[in-house]
Amino acid sequence: MVRVLMAIMLVTSVNCFAAIDAYPFPDEQLQQRYNGLIDELRCPQCLNTNLAGSDAMIAQDLRREVHRMLLDGDTDDEILSFMYERYGDFILYRPRLGGGTLVLWLGPLLLLMLAAIAWFRLARAKPKVLEISSDEQARLDKLFVEGDS
Amino acid sequence: MTFNKSLLIPLGVFALMVVFLALGFGLKDPRLLPSVLIDKPFPKFELEDLRQPGRLRTIADISGEVSLVNVWATWCFNCLIEHPELLRISRETDVPLYGVNYNDENAKALNWLARHENPYEFSIVDDKGTLAIDLGVYGAPETFVLDANGVIRFRHVGPVTPEVWRQTLLPVVEHLQGMSDG
Numbered sequence: 001m002v003r004v005l006m007a008i009m010l011v012t013s014v015n016c017f018a019a020i021d022a023y024p025f026p027d028e029q030l031q032q033r034y035n036g037l038i039d040e041l042r043c044p045q046c047l048n049t050n051l052a053g054s055d056a057m058i059a060q061d062l063r064r065e066v067h068r069m070l071l072d073g074d075t076d077d078e079i080l081s082f083m084y085e086r087y088g089d090f091i092l093y094r095p096r097l098g099g100g101t102l103v104l105w106l107g108p109l110l111l112l113m114l115a116a117i118a119w120f121r122l123a124r125a126k127p128k129v130l131e132i133s134s135d136e137q138a139r140l141d142k143l144f145v146e147g148d149s
Numbered sequence: 150m151t152f153n154k155s156l157l158i159p160l161g162v163f164a165l166m167v168v169f170l171a172l173g174f175g176l177k178d179p180r181l182l183p184s185v186l187i188d189k190p191f192p193k194f195e196l197e198d199l200r201q202p203g204r205l206r207t208i209a210d211i212s213g214e215v216s217l218v219n220v221w222a223t224w225c226f227n228c229l230i231e232h233p234e235l236l237r238i239s240r241e242t243d244v245p246l247y248g249v250n251y252n253d254e255n256a257k258a259l260n261w262l263a264r265h266e267n268p269y270e271f272s273i274v275d276d277k278g279t280l281a282i283d284l285g286v287y288g289a290p291e292t293f294v295l296d297a298n299g300v301i302r303f304r305h306v307g308p309v310t311p312e313v314w315r316q317t318l319l320p321v322v323e324h325l326q327g328m329s330d331g
Binding site: 044045057058061062065084085086087088090 | 182185277285288
């Protein structure tokens with residue numbers, strides 16, 4: 001009985017592989033670079049999915065292109081540049097430095113510096129001593145005396 | 150009592166956030182990618198003509214005058230929506246319209262053109278999507294306006310409706326035609 005069940009499960013589970021386009025690579029290192037690249041490249045049609053996680057037609061085409069370029073001996077940098085020249089900043093999850101992305105890269109640093117300055121000034125500021133006139137002091141003394149009695 | 154100016158800082162930060170959020174969420178469609186190919190030459194290609202198998206088309210076939218290049222496919226629903234307008238443009242204007250049949254099957258594409266009429270001077274077979282990738286295409290339909298030198302001057306993502314043609318594409322085309330005449 002168990003064997004029959006296992007056989008059935010084995011046969012039906014094959015379907016799971018159908019939708020994934022697994023590309024063959026001659027060695028493990030290329031495969032790892034491929035995985036890294038499709039992880040880092042964003043699918044241009046989807047709002048927030050990388051190439052590895054998308055089933056969109058353009059994602060399939062771009063995965064095929066990454067595979068082809070890797071087999072052609074292109075470096076990771078060349079492949080990322082190829083994509084960047086066609087799809088712009090959007091396709092890179094780690095955008096390049098320059099132009100509009102400057103705010104992205106330097107913004108957090110700037111905010112951190114502002115926070116540090118604010119914190120420094122707050123920490124250095126002496127607590128203010130309130131000054132009161134002699135009239136007020138007299139009233140205060142009177143209040144204390146009345147409160148005691 | 151004197152007014153403490155530092156009380157204004159949170160208000161300023163809030164105003165800044167409002168501006169950034171409005172820019173990020175409100176004013177533009179996040180699905181529209183800015184094209185990096187504007188003012189760059191149309192990518193080189195050597196692909197078969199859809200209706201004349203064996204005949205290779207190159208960039209030389211589409212440059213020479215201001216033209217439109219439309220990326221289409223039979224699986225693309227919006228292509229059907231823009232089709233009447235493309236037919237009208239090809240009939241009523243003298244702007245040449247070229248098709249890039251993207252990730253499609255030739256038999257289906259020919260069938261589609263026969264059924265819905267052919268607005269294109271010719272269509273290029275891009276069944277592997279390589280030209281589309283060089284164009285930075287991420288869906289269909291997309292329409293490019295090329296100047297007489299074959300340089301990409303404008304890109305429209307989505308269907309070419311009569312409004313899009315009148316308000317967006319036609320002014321670009323006329324401007325470019327004026328430039329190449331003068």
